[in-house]
Amino acid sequence: MSYEIKVNDLTVWYKDFKALDQVSFTLNGGKIHGLLGRNGAGKTTLLSILSNFRKAKEGTITIDGEDPFDHPRIMQGTSFIYDKDLTYEYDKVGDMLKELADFRPNFDATYASELVKKFKLPLKKKVHQLSKGKQSALQVTIGLASRTPLTIFDEAYLGMDAPTRELFYKELLADQERHPRTMIVSTHLVSEMDYLFDEVTIIHQGKILLKDTNENVISKGFSITGNKDNVEAFTTGLEVLNSQILGGTKSVMVYGELSEQKRRQARDLDLDIGPLSLHDLFVHLTKEEDEA
Numbered sequence: 015m016s017y018e019i020k021v022n023d024l025t026v027w028y029k030d031f032k033a034l035d036q037v038s039f040t041l042n043g044g045k046i047h048g049l050l051g052r053n054g055a056g057k058t059t060l061l062s063i064l065s066n067f068r069k070a071k072e073g074t075i076t077i078d079g080e081d082p083f084d085h086p087r088i089m090q091g092t093s094f095i096y097d098k099d100l101t102y103e104y105d106k107v108g109d110m111l112k113e114l115a116d117f118r119p120n121f122d123a124t125y126a127s128e129l130v131k132k133f134k135l136p137l138k139k140k141v142h143q144l145s146k147g148k149q150s151a152l153q154v155t156i157g158l159a160s161r162t163p164l165t166i167f168d169e170a171y172l173g174m175d176a177p178t179r180e181l182f183y184k185e186l187l188a189d190q191e192r193h194p195r196t197m198i199v200s201t202h203l204v205s206e207m208d209y210l211f212d213e214v215t216i217i218h219q220g221k222i223l224l225k226d227t228n229e230n231v232i233s234k235g236f237s238i239t240g241n242k243d244n245v246e247a248f249t250t251g252l253e254v255l256n257s258q259i260l261g262g263t264k265s266v267m268v269y270g271e272l273s274e275q276k277r278r279q280a281r282d283l284d285l286d287i288g289p290l291s292l293h294d295l296f297v298h299l300t301k302e303e304d305e306a
């Protein structure tokens with residue numbers, strides 16, 4: 015089971031600072047959505063509203079067709095995994111997992127035990143005594159084993175070492191395959207996680223910059239390299255994200271559709287067309303004026 019999410023004209027203020035500015039989008043159910051944004055872009059603000067931590071005051075949100083705020087079914091069906099402060103969590107790991115099973119109707123205790131083994135979580139240790147990476151692994155275990163129709167991981171990998179992150183990504187894909195749900199995964203580690211996403215949303219300075227399938231986003235990013243004058247002639251009118259000149263050669267990154275006619279023109283001008291990664295697109299699409 016999975017929830018569809020509709021956000022319409024959502025604006026969030028912190029006193030006189032606008033953290034989200036008329037944000038509108040739909041997230042299809044049963045997909046893994048990558049939510050990408052730079053520091054302070056508004057990711058956590060958005061995710062805390064989707065997970066009922068905060069009420070939408072301007073704009074509307076529906077999750078599975080309902081206003082999610084204070085809605086028992088939607089709240090029970092939503093997991094929000096974030097960098098939680100576990101300093102005062104004196105329960106033992108095993109007890110915490112047992113208690114959770116009572117609150118989450120879909121919680122799979124057998125799968126949780128498998129994850130405990132894979133992440134090497136010490137069941138008898140108190141949660142606040144776990145290392146940062148193990149605390150994150152515990153949170154991820156809870157997020158995956160809860161099997162909620164909406165599962166949100168907000169930079170859930172913090173403190174995990176590279177092999178543990180790999181394990182998390184592998185489990186996320188495998189369990190999504192077995193039990194499709196709506197997942198939202200926010201991250202800065204774009205190059206490491208890009209293969210996980212079915213759909214991508216980029217948020218920048220409180221606004222949605224881009225929302226599309228991962229495949230479509232990637233298919234619109236190109237690097238164009240060749241003779242400087244030819245590259246300049248070719249890219250006139252295209253959205254140029256970045257350019258570099260080395261002697262008489264120019265290399266640019268562009269974002270947009272390239273028609274067959276444009277591709278022919280590139281061949282005639284002896285230009286090389288290459289793909290761009292989601293990481294490159296993210297970095298350059300969210301570049302600010304003073305970072306050129």
Ligand SMILES: Nc1ncnc2c1ncn2[C@@H]1O[C@H](COP(=O)(O)OP(=O)(O)OP(=O)(O)O)[C@@H](O)[C@H]1O
Pocket residue numbers: 028031033051052053054055056057058059060
């Ligand atoms: N409680 C608050 N009071 C005032 N401003 C806030 C508050 N929470 C967040 N902000 C501001 O709102 C903006 C968005 O913050 P948010 O935490 O949503 O960003 P983020 O994309 O999750 O960033 P990061 O990747 O750094 O965690 C930032 O400018 C932040 O300083």
